[in-house]
Amino acid sequence: MKLEKGIPLIDQHDENGYWGGKFGGNQIAESLNYPIEELTREFEKLRNDETFIAERDYYFKNFVGAPTPFIKLENLTKHLGGAQIYCKLVSKATGGAHKAYNAVVHSLICKRLGKTYIGGDTGAGYAGKMLSMAAAKFNLKCKIFMGAKDVERQSINVFSMRSYGAEVVPVNSGSQTLVDAVSECMRWWTSENEEAHMCVGSTVGPTIFVKICAWSTAQISREMKKQVMDEFGEVPKDMKLINCVGGGSSAAGFWNEWIDYDNIELIGVEAGGPEGSSKHAAPLTNDSPIGVLHGATQYVIQDDQGEIEETDSISAGLDYPGVSPLHCFLKETGRARYTSASDEEAIEAFQLVSKNEGFVSPSLEPSHAFAEAIKIAPKLSKDTIIVVDSCGDSAKDSKIIAERLGYKI
Amino acid sequence: MTSSTLIKSFERAKENNRAALLTYTVGGDPDKKTSLDIFKSIADAGVDIIECGLGHGANIGDGGAIQDSTYRALSNGIKTNDIFEIIEEFKKDYETEVIIMTYQNKIMAYGEDEFLKRCISSKVSGIICVDWPWPLNLEFAKKCKENSIVFIQLLCPTTNEDRLQSILNDAHEVVYYISMLSTTGQKLKVSSDEIKKKFNLIKKISPDKKCIIGFGITADTINDFKDTDACVVGSALCREITRSIDEELNPATNVGNMVTDLKQKLSS
Numbered sequence: 001m002k003l004e005k006g007i008p009l010i011d012q013h014d015e016n017g018y019w020g021g022k023f024g025g026n027q028i029a030e031s032l033n034y035p036i037e038e039l040t041r042e043f044e045k046l047r048n049d050e051t052f053i054a055e056r057d058y059y060f061k062n063f064v065g066a067p068t069p070f071i072k073l074e075n076l077t078k079h080l081g082g083a084q085i086y087c088k089l090v091s092k093a094t095g096g097a098h099k100a101y102n103a104v105v106h107s108l109i110c111k112r113l114g115k116t117y118i119g120g121d122t123g124a125g126y127a128g129k130m131l132s133m134a135a136a137k138f139n140l141k142c143k144i145f146m147g148a149k150d151v152e153r154q155s156i157n158v159f160s161m162r163s164y165g166a167e168v169v170p171v172n173s174g175s176q177t178l179v180d181a182v183s184e185c186m187r188w189w190t191s192e193n194e195e196a197h198m199c200v201g202s203t204v205g206p207t208i209f210v211k212i213c214a215w216s217t218a219q220i221s222r223e224m225k226k227q228v229m230d231e232f233g234e235v236p237k238d239m240k241l242i243n244c245v246g247g248g249s250s251a252a253g254f255w256n257e258w259i260d261y262d263n264i265e266l267i268g269v270e271a272g273g274p275e276g277s278s279k280h281a282a283p284l285t286n287d288s289p290i291g292v293l294h295g296a297t298q299y300v301i302q303d304d305q306g307e308i309e310e311t312d313s314i315s316a317g318l319d320y321p322g323v324s325p326l327h328c329f330l331k332e333t334g335r336a337r338y339t340s341a342s343d344e345e346a347i348e349a350f351q352l353v354s355k356n357e358g359f360v361s362p363s364l365e366p367s368h369a370f371a372e373a374i375k376i377a378p379k380l381s382k383d384t385i386i387v388v389d390s391c392g393d394s395a396k397d398s399k400i401i402a403e404r405l406g407y408k409i
Numbered sequence: 410m411t412s413s414t415l416i417k418s419f420e421r422a423k424e425n426n427r428a429a430l431l432t433y434t435v436g437g438d439p440d441k442k443t444s445l446d447i448f449k450s451i452a453d454a455g456v457d458i459i460e461c462g463l464g465h466g467a468n469i470g471d472g473g474a475i476q477d478s479t480y481r482a483l484s485n486g487i488k489t490n491d492i493f494e495i496i497e498e499f500k501k502d503y504e505t506e507v508i509i510m511t512y513q514n515k516i517m518a519y520g521e522d523e524f525l526k527r528c529i530s531s532k533v534s535g536i537i538c539v540d541w542p543w544p545l546n547l548e549f550a551k552k553c554k555e556n557s558i559v560f561i562q563l564l565c566p567t568t569n570e571d572r573l574q575s576i577l578n579d580a581h582e583v584v585y586y587i588s589m590l591s592t593t594g595q596k597l598k599v600s601s602d603e604i605k606k607k608f609n610l611i612k613k614i615s616p617d618k619k620c621i622i623g624f625g626i627t628a629d630t631i632n633d634f635k636d637t638d639a640c641v642v643g644s645a646l647c648r649e650i651t652r653s654i655d656e657e658l659n660p661a662t663n664v665g666n667m668v669t670d671l672k673q674k675l676s677s
Contacts, residue, residue: 029539031565031566031587034568183469190469190590290517292513294469295540300514305518305519306517
């Protein structure tokens, strides 16, 4: 399995949609074949259409708030000694995370397809919240599928989605979490695809959804490349880019422009779950078996019967049993290194970063990435640059973190 | 238990001037013994082919009624081997053909070759895999053929004519036409005539292939399909199992009665 230079990562799949001939694909019911072919054709056209690109950039700039800041974490660098730590503060994007990019692009595509109805899945509620925001802006009817358990524990986000006019559908099947929400959303689309468009909330699902999502979040590295040049005057010789990985949409976007730079190390941090627990959401780190989930081949946490196993992580955004085919490919080609951080390490990282930096207060997802940075930075020289993608803001996790730390709010 | 005996089931029905009747229930729902009783009861009621679901929790094609059946079986600890054992036991006493409907990850986890071996030893004559579309399934379909198991390709209303031609060209003796764009068990949202129009097109391209029609067919509409090759009723039966369990009645008896009624409606 080999990575090609000079070809965008999202285009390095074969004619059947498999990266490295193995990961991804369109393992879908025959009734989804036509809408997927239609969407594939339309997207290939749009990504080369200057007016569409201009429209995307306009909304990214004026609504999502691109570019997000690229800053040096001086206090944390000093505290840890060793490598210099920088941060791409994607949490400053409208809505508080990177999910807005994919939501805006899917809404624009939906309109171009002449459809007036959009549906999507959500776990913690971020993808659903941003999709309902975008749908409201673009006058689209919106339906969000969310596991019944998540509806309960993320009630604030559910309220937001409903405020934007979206219909939130609690999914009562299976574990009643993200994995079931995605399944139900795909079932819905199977019935409604003549009138409706589907947005998959991460770089997962059939190939075209992986591509659209990564193409959208690539905005993160596109703007960052310029910021890096402004800061250092050149691409640093020794740079490490650390990102959390659940489905993998944020990491795919954060790394996209840097894949061809061999001197830049890409580190993905999965959710290791509670310390001492065998449950985790780290299929790459723990070499989970390869299987088919939501229409794509990938490493997936499953039992010997092929049944998807429940995952456990303090971070709802990383709590997904599968992982993007893009990351399976990057792992297999050795281009990226994947590791995991436990719930406890993530909480400690959240505390250390917040206490030292104030303006940067990562949500539990990027706290996993910070945990890795904190682990390796002291051992590295000051010539090494570490950049962490702080892809979410801690406000949404206040209650969970406070409870963990023994505060009542 | 081979492709030729499966075809005979269609031909026998045709001799009686009707379409073959297929039932879909989830293997192991609600447990091994009851599931076997249900199969026997369905067979006694005169079904032509039993379609046995090897359920998958993260399925993307099942409607609510079948999902309920699947979760009931899975949460009672039913494993792939249990399904094969139910079929094996059933086939000791019955000639009725059994085909399996499942999802790709169930086959992958079991191992493709092992899965086929076990199909042969338990006398399964056909396989439908919902999320393994043409042409990705061709290699596996070939393995099925080598083992005299019919791999049943799926077709649907939005399969365009080029694709239809290609799929039919590669298809084995039996194909399955998904009558409408939906998951299983939703109300029929297209007319029976419209479905038959597509059925006739399929038959025009491939007169020798048997075409099963499925999705949305109930006791109310089944007679409309009398002059086709075959039709499936599934969700209504799964719902009946759920109702019987909830009301502490015998699911095997009730599902059997339902199949007797369906068969009668299809024959009248």
